[in-house]
Amino acid sequence: MLENLILYNGPTSPFGRKCKVAALVLKIEHQEEKINIYKSRFLDEHNPLRQIPTLMVGNKTITDSDNICLYFDSISNAKSLFPKERYWDCMTMISVANGIMENAVNRFIEMSSLPESEQRHVAIERFEKKILRSISWMENKFDEFTKKEISMDQIAVACALDYTSFRFSNEWKTQNPKLTNWLELITENEYMKKTLPGESFKYE
Numbered sequence: 001m002l003e004n005l006i007l008y009n010g011p012t013s014p015f016g017r018k019c020k021v022a023a024l025v026l027k028i029e030h031q032e033e034k035i036n037i038y039k040s041r042f043l044d045e046h047n048p049l050r051q052i053p054t055l056m057v058g059n060k061t062i063t064d065s066d067n068i069c070l071y072f073d074s075i076s077n078a079k080s081l082f083p084k085e086r087y088w089d090c091m092t093m094i095s096v097a098n099g100i101m102e103n104a105v106n107r108f109i110e111m112s113s114l115p116e117s118e119q120r121h122v123a124i125e126r127f128e129k130k131i132l133r134s135i136s137w138m139e140n141k142f143d144e145f146t147k148k149e150i151s152m153d154q155i156a157v158a159c160a161l162d163y164t165s166f167r168f169s170n171e172w173k174t175q176n177p178k179l180t181n182w183l184e185l186i187t188e189n190e191y192m193k194k195t196l197p198g199e200s201f202k203y204e
C-alpha cells in the first residue's frame with residue numbers, strides 16, 4: 001500500500017517549488033501543507049534544521065529538496081527526471097541552480113530584515129555576483145541541458161531563474177537571451193503556472 005505523503009512547503013520557497021513541480025511532472029499523489037516556517041515548531045522533531053521543503057512519508061522524514069525530488073523520481077512510474085546518459089552534468093546543473101536560490105534567499109533576508117544602515121553591503125554584492133556568474137555559466141551550457149524532454153536540471157534552473165526575477169531583478173535577461181526565451185516557454189507549462197509564488201511570511 002502507498003504511504004501517505006505530506007509535503008511541508010512555503011508560499012515562496014524556490015526549493016519547495018522545485019519539489020512541487022517534480023511531483024506534478026512525475027504525477028506523485030501527495031498532500032501539500034503551506035506553513036509559516038518561522039512558527040512551525042512541530043517540524044523540529046522531524047527536521048532539526050526546521051526547513052521547507054520537508055517530506056513526510058508515513059512516519060519517515062525526507063529532508064532537503066534534492067532528496068525529496070530523488071525520492072519522488074524513485075517511486076514514480078513516469079520516465080526518470082534524471083537522465084542516465086548525462087547524470088553528473090544534470091546533478092551539477094541542479095547544484096548550481098540551488099546555489100542561485102541560496103544566494104537569492106540570503107540576499108533577500110539581508111535586505112528585508114535589516115534596516116539599510118545595518119545591511120552588509122559587501123555580502124549583498126557577493127550574493128549578487130554569484131547569482132549573475134551562475135546564470136551566465138548556465139547560458140554558456142544552454143545546449144547541453146535544454147533537451148526536448150523535461151528533466152530535473154531544467155526544473156531547477158527554471159525555479160532558480162524565476163526566483164531571481166521575483167526577489168532580485170530580471171536584468172539578468174538582457175545578457176542571457178537563450179535562457180530568457182527558454183524560461184518564457186517553460187513557464188507556460190501548467191506545472192510552472194500552478195506553482196507561482198504566493199504571499200510570503202515575515203522573516204523572524
Ligand SMILES: N[C@@H](CCC(=O)N[C@@H](CS)C(=O)NCC(=O)O)C(=O)O
Pocket residue numbers: 010012013014015037049050051052053063064065066098105
Ligand atoms: N538545502 C535545502 C534548503 C532549504 C531552504 O533553505 N529552505 C528555506 C526556505 S527557502 C527555509 O526553510 N528557511 C528557514 C530557515 O532556514 O530557518 C533544500 O534544498 O531543501
